[in-house]
Amino acid sequence: MSSPFNQISVSEIKRDLLTGLIGSEIHLLDEVKSTNEVAKEFASEGKKEGTVIISESQSKGKGRAGRSWLSPKGVGIYLSVILKPDIAPADVSQLTLVAGVAAARAIKDLFHLSVSIKWPNDLMIGKKKLGGILLETGSTGNTLNYVIIGIGINVNTDISSFPREVRSIATSIKDEKGVYVKRTRLIRRLIERLDVWYENYISGGIEDIIEVWSDLSATLNCHVTVTSSDRVTGGMAVGISHNGALLVKQADGCVKEVMEGDVA
Amino acid sequence: MDLKELKKLVNFFEKNKILSELEIEESGVRVRLKKNGGGVPIPSAREEVIASTEKPSKKGAQDKNLMTIESPMVGTFYGAPSPGTDPYVKEGDVVKKGQTLCIIEAMKLMNEIEAELNGRIVSILVEDGSAVEYGEPLFYVEPL
Numbered sequence: 001m002s003s004p005f006n007q008i009s010v011s012e013i014k015r016d017l018l019t020g021l022i023g024s025e026i027h028l029l030d031e032v033k034s035t036n037e038v039a040k041e042f043a044s045e046g047k048k049e050g051t052v053i054i055s056e057s058q059s060k061g062k063g064r065a066g067r068s069w070l071s072p073k074g075v076g077i078y079l080s081v082i083l084k085p086d087i088a089p090a091d092v093s094q095l096t097l098v099a100g101v102a103a104a105r106a107i108k109d110l111f112h113l114s115v116s117i118k119w120p121n122d123l124m125i126g127k128k129k130l131g132g133i134l135l136e137t138g139s140t141g142n143t144l145n146y147v148i149i150g151i152g153i154n155v156n157t158d159i160s161s162f163p164r165e166v167r168s169i170a171t172s173i174k175d176e177k178g179v180y181v182k183r184t185r186l187i188r189r190l191i192e193r194l195d196v197w198y199e200n201y202i203s204g205g206i207e208d209i210i211e212v213w214s215d216l217s218a219t220l221n222c223h224v225t226v227t228s229s230d231r232v233t234g235g236m237a238v239g240i241s242h243n244g245a246l247l248v249k250q251a252d253g254c255v256k257e258v259m260e261g262d263v264a
Numbered sequence: 265m266d267l268k269e270l271k272k273l274v275n276f277f278e279k280n281k282i283l284s285e286l287e288i289e290e291s292g293v294r295v296r297l298k299k300n301g302g303g304v305p306i307p308s309a310r311e312e313v314i315a316s317t318e319k320p321s322k323k324g325a326q327d328k329n330l331m332t333i334e335s336p337m338v339g340t341f342y343g344a345p346s347p348g349t350d351p352y353v354k355e356g357d358v359v360k361k362g363q364t365l366c367i368i369e370a371m372k373l374m375n376e377i378e379a380e381l382n383g384r385i386v387s388i389l390v391e392d393g394s395a396v397e398y399g400e401p402l403f404y405v406e407p408l
Contacts, residue, residue, distance in 0.1 A: 089336035090398055093371045120371040135373040140362070141380050142336050228340070228395075244371050259338050259370040 006074070006156065006182060008054060013188045019195035021050040022081055029053065031073070033060040036136050036150040039080035043138075043146040049084040052191060061152060062134055069132060070166065075156040075174075077131075077183055081194060083147040085202060089139040092147060093244045093259070094206045095198075096121050097213045099133045099149045102193040104216045107131075107153070110189050113176055116218035119237070119246050119263050123153065124218050128171035130154055151190065156180045206242055213240065219263055224248060228261030237263075269401070273297070276387045276404065330386055333377065333403040335396040339370035343392045351392075357385045358408065365403060368396060383407045 010028050017023055025048065032038050032055045039053045055078045061069035071078050083095070100121045107115045107123065107130070118124045123131035131153035138145040154172035162170060173181055201209055214220055219237050226233045226248065235250040245257040277286050277297045287296045335341070343351040343366050352364050359365065364376045365385075383405040390402050 089375055090338070092337070092375065093373050096371050096373055133372060136376070137373065138364075138376045138378055139336050140378045145378065260340055 006180065007184075008056065008187065009184050010054075012184050013191065017188065017191065019050075019192055020199060022195040022198065023050065023052050023191040024048065025051040027051070027053045029055045031055060031057045031059060034058050034062050034150070035078050035080035036062060036134065036148050039082050039148040039150070040136060040138075040146070043082045043084075043148065047082055049082060051082045053080045053082075054078065054187065058152075062150065063132060069134075069152045070162060071152065072157060072161070075154075075158070075172075077151065077153040077155055077187055077190070079152075079187065079190065080148050080150045083149065083198065085144065085147060087144060088142060089137065089144050091243060092135070092137050092144060093120075094201065094209070094242070095147055095149065096133065096135055097206070097209050097240070097244050098197050098201045099135065099151065099194065101209055101212050101216065102197040103131065103133060103151055103153070103190060105197075105212075106186065106189040106193040107173070109193075110186055111173055111177060111181065113173065115216070117213065117216045119217065119219040119224075119240070120244060120260075125171050125176055127169070129169055130171050130173070130176075149194070153186070155183050155186060210240060210242070219246065225264045226258045226261040227264070228258070233258050233261070272389050272401075276389060280387060330404045330406055331381065331383065332401045333365065333380065333405060335368055335377070335398060335400045335402055337368055337370060337375060338398050339368040339373075339375070339396060341390045341392065341394055341396045341402065342367040342369060342374075343388065353385050353388070353403075355385055355388055359383060359385060359405070377402065379405070381405065381407050 008028055010026050013026060035053045035055050035058065042051060057073035058071035058078050061071035061078060063069045100117045104115045104117050104123055107113055113125055116124050121133040122129050134150045136148045154170060156174045157172035159167055159170050159172055159175050220239060222237055224237045233248050233256055235248040237246055238249045239247045241247060241257055245259045247255050248258055249255050273288065277283060285298045352366055353359055359379045361379055361382050363379045365379055366377050368375045368377060385403055386406050387404040390396055
């Protein structure tokens with residue numbers, strides 16, 4: 001699958017790209033530890049908001065809480081975007097929702113797959129994980145210095161090549177559609193969707209995004225058990241708060257806001 | 265300041281060899297801690313809590329001119345980039361402005377807290393992996 005057809009083409013992504021901010025600068029790299037790491041370096045060097053970093057592979061793709069994201073060469077999308085919004089660190093979790101909505105909609109629109117979002121931000125097809133989103137930010141006091149949105153998607157990934165423990169819980173667009181797809185097209189769509197939803201968020205706030213997120217959610221109206229570092233919360237997921245916390249209605253009727261943890 | 269924070273403060277005071285006296289004022293509550301000559305802390309014996317209408321100060325301890333670095337968000341405190349790796353900073357470390365001190369994680373969002381000033385980490389107030397509130401003190405830093 002290393003035919004020219006499936007190589008990522010920056011010129012093709014940029015051709016007639018109608019975005020205001022995201023994708024103004026696009027860097028395609030062959031192999032990096034993690035695109036988020038490169039984006040962080042670029043952000044500290046003063047690269048402008050909207051800069052996109054894409055890599056053909058990652059040797060240390062990041063998941064949540066120091067976990068890894070398998071990033072084999074030439075088959076997935078490993079992409080990071082630098083943003084510098086004028087918002088407080090306490091609100092930056094809203095951008096997790098923005099990124100989730102943009103990525104889910106891009107895949108859904110382009111490939112007609114029934115993608116859903118598992119709280120906070122796993123891209124799912126049924127019970128299997130198709131992609132993930134990891135935000136990394138830096139703040140000094142109450143000032144946000146930068147936001148990196150990292151997106152990893154299994155596109156033409158052969159899930160049977162993954163370790164046994166991952167195989168049953170992961171999927172790829174190729175495995176779902178039965179055909180290889182062009183990554184360049186999806187990257188372009190992703191950039192466009194991110195641009196639209198980010199602009200919508202900056203100008204209009206989080207309400208629209210919460211509504212769309214809720215429609216895409218695989219977590220709401222389900223019984224959930226959320227395991228975080230120091231507690232387990234069980235109950236019915238009844239909604240999300242304005243900053244994206246999961247609202248879990250417990251057996252005693254109390255609604256608890258959960259900001260982190262693994263949902264099962 | 266609630267009981268949990270007070271316990272943290274007393275714990276910090278007990279461990280710290282430099283400080284013999286510490287006075288902290290936050291949200292209108294002032295706490296003064298003093299060790300006796302033998303270096304054994306006797307915080308509760310000399311503790312006084314005085315209600316005050318003064319505005320809370322960002323300074324951790326006025327005597328020593330310590331700065332408090334607070335969490336700007338709700339989340340989980342991580343002192344190291346990933347489990348099993350060296351921590352970003354240890355007590356006693358000298359840090360530069362902009363240096364990463366810790367990560368606060370919430371909702372798949374890792375926020376690196378960067379030092380607001382050049383200084384020395386006098387105390388780390390939160391345990392690795394514990395939940396932190398908005399505005400919860402994370403570090404006391406002695407400006408250098």
